Amino acid sequence: MNQNWHGALIRHLLLLATACLIVGLITGAYGWSFAVGLGTYLAWTLRQLLRLHAWLSQHSPDTPPPDGYGLWGDVFDSIYQLQRRDQRARGRLQAIIDRVQVSTAALKDAVVMLDTDGNLEWWNRAAETLLGLKTPQDSGHPISNLVRHPRFKEYFAAQNFQEPLEIPSPVNDHLRIQLYLTRYGNNEHLMLVRDVTRIHHLEQMRKDFIANVSHELRTPLTVICGYLETLLDNAEDLNPRWLRALQQMQQQGGRMQALLNDLLLLAKLEATDYPSANAPVAVDLLLLSIKNDAQALSGQRNQRISLEADTGVRLRGSEAELRSAFSNLVFNAVKYTPDQGEIRIRWWGDERGAHLSVQDSGIGIEARHLPRLTERFYRVDSSRASDTGGTGLGLAIVKHVLLRHHGQLDISSVSGKGSTFTCHFEKVQVVRG
Incomplete structure (x- = not known):
């Protein structure tokens, strides 16, 4: 042409x-x-x-x-x-x-398109039901002005959307919604919102059931263990053939008490999103106390337990909850590290926040088990857990405590060469000086 x-x-x-x-x-x-x-x-x-x-x-x-x-x-x-x-x-x-x-308008799940600054561009009818968005007056407004829950503002500001967020609906507090955010195009956002009220109610029923059963079992178990202790204190008056049976009953009763205590602690941690206490905790002194307890737990096994802690880095939160999480990590290292083994505890801070690592020279964990270690009652080897007296809830407690303190747990391990458990805390939780 x-x-x-x-x-x-x-x-x-x-x-x-x-x-x-x-x-x-x-x-x-x-x-x-x-x-x-x-x-x-x-x-x-x-x-x-x-x-x-x-x-x-x-x-x-x-x-x-x-x-x-x-x-x-x-x-x-x-x-x-x-x-x-x-x-x-x-x-x-x-x-x-x-x-x-x-087709999107026909979905029961809400679909919301946001620009790079988080302003509303388009949404379907379900978004009006679950989030209370109004057409057309809300177009162009920031999503954080319409979904005002503090956890959503933190979630959106962090720009870390690997896990969904569950919050009450802005329209009705009795509705629970789950939000999934995905970045696409020129750093724009696509938000999917699901109604998970029924699932939330079922989960709440499960939590209440476990908490109530644990609480109801605590009293009779305490009575039984108390009488067993009294009988064993007077073992010389008993027939010798009953001694072994009473000792095993006391041992299993102690394991049941530990299990109930862990279940009640988990129920308490799940009851709220944030710890009631938010004062700066001297982590170095806390770890020193845990190290002394770990040395006592190690006893005659001649394990080398070392501590390196930055005294100028403190952490906002609950000291009792942090003690529970950190002691779980350290005591696990003691349990699964052989005699003459080495355990290193390190606490430090940098520009990204604060970190705690517990490294041992123990038996290690196969890679296929690592993603499930923080699940409740998950055990790499049930017979091993029985020998060490574990309940299968320790790392689940660690995970919940870290979530409440804006932290996350990383696990690296090689079978036969030891494991390293590292807790990472965000800068907002760190107090220096």
Whole structure:
């Protein structure tokens, strides 16, 4: 097409030059004839440009192009064909968008599109039910102005969307919603919201059941263990054949008491999102106390337990909860590290926050078990847990305590070469000096 245009333009210029030359031969004024001819051609070209501009400014692809001749006729027709082609493509895209919007509007889950700054761009009808969004007045407003829950503001500000967030609905406190956020395009956000009220109620019933049963069992178990202790204190008055049975009963009773205590602690941790206490905790002194307890637990096994703690880094939170989590990690290291083994405890801070690592030279853990270690009652080896007196709840307690203190747990281990448990805390929880 370009070659045809070039050829037509050259032919037009040659015809114009020939006509001007003939007129110049007749009149004898070659300069004026060429000037008049060129001016006439420029005026005609300008008129065609003005016609093109007037047609394009109508912004209606359905309007046919103006009549043209030669080169300009080809230009008008080509532009018109491009417009029609673009119109068909836009029609197909609009049909796809309409189908997506219709199908999305039919979803029971809410779908919300946010721009790079978190402002509302589009949402379906379910978002109006679950989040209370109103069309069109909420368009362009920040999502944090409409979903005002503090946990959502922290979640969105952190920009860490690996795990979903569960909060009460802004419309109804009795509704529980779960939010999934995904980044796409130019750092825009797609938010999916589900109604998980029924699942939340079932989970709450499970928690209440465990907490109530644990509480009800605590009293009779305390009575039984108390009488067993009294009997064993007077073992010389008993028939020797009952001594072993009473000792085993006392041992198993102690394990049951430890299990109930862990269940009650988990129930307490799950009851609220944040610890009641938020005072700075001297972690170095806390770890020193735990290290002394671990040394006593190690007894005659000659394990080398070392502590390296930065005295200038403290942590906001509950000292009792942190003691429970940190002691679980250290005591586990003592239990699963062989005699003459080494355990290293380190507490330090950097620009990312504060960190605690507990490294041992124990038996290690196979990689396939690592993702499930913090699940309740999950045991790598049930027989091993029985030998060491574990309840299967220690790392679950650690996980919940860290979540309440804006922390997370990393586990690295190689079977036969030991394990390292590292707690990472965000900067907001750290107090220096």
